[in-house]
Amino acid sequence: MRVVFMGTPDIAATCLKKIIADGFEVVGVYTQPDRPKGRGMKMVFSPVKEVAIANNIPVFQPENFKAEETVEQLRALQPDICAVVAYGRILPQKVLDVPTCGCINIHASLLPQYRGSAPYQWAVLDGLTETGVTAQHMVWEMDAGDVIDVAKTTIGENETAGELLDRLAVLGADLLSRVLTRAKCGDKCCGTPQCCEKVTFAPMLDKSMCPIDWTKTACQVHNHVRGLHPWPVATMELNGKKFKVHATRVVEGSGKPGEILGLTKTGLRIACGKGAVEVTQLQAEGGKRMAAPDYFRGHPLEG
Numbered sequence: 001m002r003v004v005f006m007g008t009p010d011i012a013a014t015c016l017k018k019i020i021a022d023g024f025e026v027v028g029v030y031t032q033p034d035r036p037k038g039r040g041m042k043m044v045f046s047p048v049k050e051v052a053i054a055n056n057i058p059v060f061q062p063e064n065f066k067a068e069e070t071v072e073q074l075r076a077l078q079p080d081i082c083a084v085v086a087y088g089r090i091l092p093q094k095v096l097d098v099p100t101c102g103c104i105n106i107h108a109s110l111l112p113q114y115r116g117s118a119p120y121q122w123a124v125l126d127g128l129t130e131t132g133v134t135a136q137h138m139v140w141e142m143d144a145g146d147v148i149d150v151a152k153t154t155i156g157e158n159e160t161a162g163e164l165l166d167r168l169a170v171l172g173a174d175l176l177s178r179v180l181t182r183a184k185c186g187d188k189c190c191g192t193p194q195c196c197e198k199v200t201f202a203p204m205l206d207k208s209m210c211p212i213d214w215t216k217t218a219c220q221v222h223n224h225v226r227g228l229h230p231w232p233v234a235t236m237e238l239n240g241k242k243f244k245v246h247a248t249r250v251v252e253g254s255g256k257p258g259e260i261l262g263l264t265k266t267g268l269r270i271a272c273g274k275g276a277v278e279v280t281q282l283q284a285e286g287g288k289r290m291a292a293p294d295y296f297r298g299h300p301l302e303g
Contacts, residue, residue, distance in 0.1 A: 001184045004079040004099065005048070006030040011169040012085040013047035015106060018173035019083065024180055026057050028077045032088050033061045065095050074098050081183055083176055084138060093140050101183055103138035106172040108165070109202065110134060110150055112194040115143035116202035120168055121161040123202075125227030127219060130154055131164070133172040135179045137191050146191025151175045158222075158249060160229040210235040214258035218250045218275030225277075236270075236279075239302050246289055247281035263301060267292040 003026050005016050012031075020026055029052035037044045045053070052059045062070045075098055082103040084091070096103050109119035111134040116122075123131040132152035136145040151171045155164060182189050205228065212221055212234050225234040225248045234245045238260075253261045253269055253276030261269040267278035283289045284299075 006087040007085040014169035015173040112199040114202040162230040215273040218272040244283040
């Protein structure tokens, strides 16, 4: 079975590595064009491109599929199936129609929950205790295809979105391999239509979400910090100075929202609308990430 893989970030690279290791014939890889990154704005390869090159698989990096020659290039690969994981492009119908067995997508949520670009982050932001990955048949509408199979996992109470993604990548890779194995054996992998009444969306994150709202409950503040890590990272202001907040935990305590309740051996306790959190790791503007007690040992709190 001839597989064309489409993906860009680390979660996609994990899935590509898995299906290569499991012996699937990957005849081509599509990924986002190289982008400048870092202070030096050096052009870098996507994680998926790096895996493809290491395995001598042809790489294609079109900006889009508007040009007919770009679609013809895909047809020339004669794919039986396209496996798509966080590619970063909406595929037009003329692309979805190319592979004889259609396009399979691995999405990092339990569809129909959290359709969109930031599913696992919103699962953490919303305080869910369970999520997973979904294999779906791709249709032109975003994340609306029939569900082939799912793999579930719990979300730890202190787990960040980044930590969760690492585990979802492995789950997604295993799920993709299972679905491709079924397809290779002649299974049409029939799916179940999604329930429209249960659809929710997971819009893209942005830096406007960073400031912590201390009027929220301690659990909501804690989820906010976890959900925005490792990007764009929650922020707070203290004595006129801005900090990134990398880690917190829910603790006992009460006071006016945003009130400093004290510095302990493990962190800085701050009152919320209900309860309190302890900031355990932070980063001053222009500084490095530190344990909160270590930072305030060198920068004593005023008052």
